[in-house]
Amino acid sequence: MTAELVRGQNHPLPHTRLEIRVSAGHPVLAAATLGDEQGRVAGPEALAHPGAAELPGVEVPRQAAARHRLAVDLEAVRDTVHRVSVLLALPLGTGGPTRFGASAAPVVTVTAPDGTGIADYTITGLDRESAVVALELYRRQGSWKVRAVGQGYEGGLAALLADQGLDRAPELAGSVLDAVAQGPARAVPAPAARAEDAAGRVPEGERAHQAAQTQPAVPVQPPVTPPPPAPAQPPAAPSADGPIDYTHPRRRPAAAAAPGPAPQQDAAPGAAAAPADFPAPVAGDASGWTMDERLYNQVWGMFEDLARATAAYRSACNFAESRLDQELDRVLSDPRSRIGGAGDAARAAAKAKHDELTDRAQEALDRDLAQLTAESEVVEPALPAAYARWDSPVWQAYRVPMEAPIAVRLGDLHLPERTGLRVPFLARLPLARGLWVDSGRGHSEAAMLLDEAELRRLALESAVAHAVRLLAVHPAGRFRVRVIDAAGAGAHAFAPLVEAGVLAGPPAAGAAGVSAVLKQLTERVDLLQMASRAGAAEDLPPGLDTAEELLIVHDFPHGFDDRAVNQLRYLADEGPSVGTHLLLVADRADAAAYGPVLDPLWRCLTRLTPVPDDHLADPWVGHSWTYEPPAFPAGSSILRQVLAQLSDSRGQWGP
Structure with a gap:
């Protein structure tokens, strides 16, 4: 078939x-x-x-x-x-x-x-x-x-x-x-x-692409470049992914399903043959030198497969609806169909054909989703701490790593066709763009159900969760966190970080504190950029720390004047190239007085939300994906355990 x-x-x-x-x-x-x-x-x-x-x-x-x-x-x-x-x-x-x-x-x-x-x-x-x-x-x-x-x-x-x-x-x-x-x-x-x-009809991919122009796209982060081929292995025992032996079993195609019935003359796009058995999934079944690289590439492949499978299903259903409308129009435009039961029979036949086409599209989607679900159930438990959810057992055995990972998990993504099938939202490290946790309502239905104070609290807690993960996945002394909390409204959320002593300094408060931190960071970025462009790292001032830094700005733009706003824009634009990153917690409406001068700031940051929101688009067909932020499980001690490990390692690199 x-x-x-x-x-x-x-x-x-x-x-x-x-x-x-x-x-x-x-x-x-x-x-x-x-x-x-x-x-x-x-x-x-x-x-x-x-x-x-x-x-x-x-x-x-x-x-x-x-x-x-x-x-x-x-x-x-x-x-x-x-x-x-x-x-x-x-x-x-x-x-x-x-x-x-x-x-x-x-x-x-x-x-x-x-x-x-x-x-x-x-x-x-x-x-x-x-x-x-x-x-x-x-x-x-x-x-x-x-x-x-x-x-x-x-x-x-x-x-x-x-x-x-x-x-x-x-x-x-x-x-x-x-x-x-x-x-x-x-x-x-x-x-x-x-x-x-x-x-x-317009293919689903093009419709989705047109729709995606009005919403921010997920930053395109291509999979990790695979390693160069290793020397060829003996022909008797080839590897699954090439000449490199990754030790996992060789993958073999499953037998094709038995042929189905003969195709109908009006077979719809998206209708597929009877689903074939798929091979048992294996965690890390992708290219890369290390298991972390292979898992990253595998998650990326799952993301793409889910996007394209859903696009095909939606396109097939749209085609079935369009075909039904056309056939009903022909029935209504033919006077002969109004005599006796001819019209009812024609409408019933059109509806039966529509149902057949959508059923076949659903069958194809179910086959793809079953394969991806099975793969997700194998991959999720195998993810390292940098990629794992906060409720993963891997955090129970957490230790400060010796080297930074290639990516970090910022949350989960899913589509309405299968809300239970969630793909990790991984961002490459070092971060190429800063992060913005939106404390405003936007167009999120979940945000509309919360009052303003609760939404702002969740936004700050989400920002702290992101900061703790970034600290946790970097080696001791190679990543620092600074905080600007001009009004002191986030003291409760920042308290665990302050008590554990993992911040580079106490949270900066008031206009003077904002000015001092921004001045120090902009000068640091200037020096590192000049040294990098001139190839003269040895000429940096003695004692200048070159570790990566994350600046959390809470309740922006409170406490910011025009000069501070320009410094923040500079850090957002130029900081990532020398390891200085921005994590902004803000409601864009609060900064409306600045007008379009802040538009470049919002555009250069990856927008995240503290509640589920469908504001992200994939780079393939432009689906609206529902983003779900990371959160510590209720009653869990993971935050305290991770901060304790970070605090113990702090003595190795000083304040």
């Missing part, structure tokens, strides 16, 4: 030897790139195109045509290859169309070598683009899947190759087009566009 994919949807591949068939309304050139686990392409030698049509495991056509067949053998690709991207481009300069929107949408079909269909994708939504990444075959937990991408480029093949990470992309694109120009294009008539493609 062939799965009809929509943009962003993935589907398991039951075979490793495949044929990819392309059908377009005009001649196109076909190419493929071989990328690592993050999709990066090593160089021109990893690009198969008409001028160099064969790579290990991939062969593409040698000329432009309206119909193509690409051969792929996933067992023959190198161990370092985790993604095979199928590219289509218009052979510009041949007198043909200059944009994909000028003719029928291209159709890409993945089949077994005997022609049995596996997955089918119609690339809708293209207009001025002249190059497109059609499909992506990617390795996940030892199995291969296909994902419908449909990412178009108005800048043509050069822009596409540049986005794939290839150097000198314009020259490379020119050589590919020249190779096509040397041979005549074969203009084979393509089949007519499908009826559902003429409905004018």
Whole structure:
């Protein structure tokens, strides 16, 4: 049964030897790139195109045509290859169309070598683009899947190759087009566009992307760069992820599910074959030198998979609704349907078809969510303290680390389709942006149910939880925390930090305290930046501490004059580059008097909330994700235990 994919949807591949068939309304050139686990392409030698049509495991056509067949053998690709991207481009300069929107949408079909269909994708939504990444075959937990991408480029093949990470992309694109120009294009008539493609629907990914323009996006923090390959292992015992032996068991694809019933003629995008068994998940099943790196990359992969699986489900449901509306309109516009029971029968048939399409979309989503849930249940208990929830047992055995981790957990993210499936929200270290815990109501329904005083209390407690975690995951003496609490309103929340002696100094109060701390930090940032730019770290003043610092500003802008506001903006902009970070606890409405002068400040900070809020968007399809802040379990002694460990280590590095 062939799965009809929509943009962003993935589907398991039951075979490793495949044929990819392309059908377009005009001649196109076909190419493929071989990328690592993050999709990066090593160089021109990893690009198969008409001028160099064969790579290990991939062969593409040698000329432009309206119909193509690409051969792929996933067992023959190198161990370092985790993604095979199928590219289509218009052979510009041949007198043909200059944009994909000028003719029928291209159709890409993945089949077994005997022609049995596996997955089918119609690339809708293209207009001025002249190059497109059609499909992506990617390795996940030892199995291969296909994902419908449909990412178009108005800048043509050069822009596409540049986005794939290839150097000198314009020259490379020119050589590919020249190779096509040397041979005549074969203009084979393509089949007519499908009826559902003429409905004018917009893929879920593009709708979500448009919606995401009005909300802050989750900072794009790409997975950790995998290590260079180690010397090859003996062929008899290859590793799961390449030549590096990570000691966890080899992942093997599960057997494909039995074929389902024959597809209906009106199969909807997003409808998939009967779900296949998935391999048992393994914590740390990703690239990286250390387990921490591999877990970070695995969490990132789960985040992306959940985003794309949900996008495919929503797109399929929207298509079913649109199709139902069209069929009901046809029923109502036909006078014959108003006689007898013909109209009722037609409406019932349309509703039954709608229900069938949504049920199949739900089945595909349930399959993906089941796999991700099983993976989450294995990964969550294996997370180190930097990535773990506060209620994780790993904190019971906490000790101050000897080195900083690569990331830190700032909370959890989930989607309404499965609120119980939560993905850790990890931020890379050192922080590239400061943090802002919003103590205002914003548009959060949860915040609307709380009074102002309670919301501000929760915001400060959330900021303290973030600060304690940042202190806890850094080695002794390599991370300091300062506090500005101009009105002293946060004395109760800061008391555990003060009593444990983990602050770099007492909380600064009053206008004089604010001015003194900001002056000291801005001068420190100036000195470190000058030394860094001049390569003269040895010329820094004796005794200048180069450890990273976090400045918590509570109840901003209370106690801040114009000069202090400008200093704070400077720290937010320039501080992260030399290890000085900002954690702002504020309600933007309180600073409205400053007008647009503070807009750059809010934009350069990652907004977090003290209560669940759906203000974050992912970098793939732009879903609105519900962010849940970290919190210490009620009645837990974890805060005291962690602060006690930090206090004991403080003697090693002084005040």
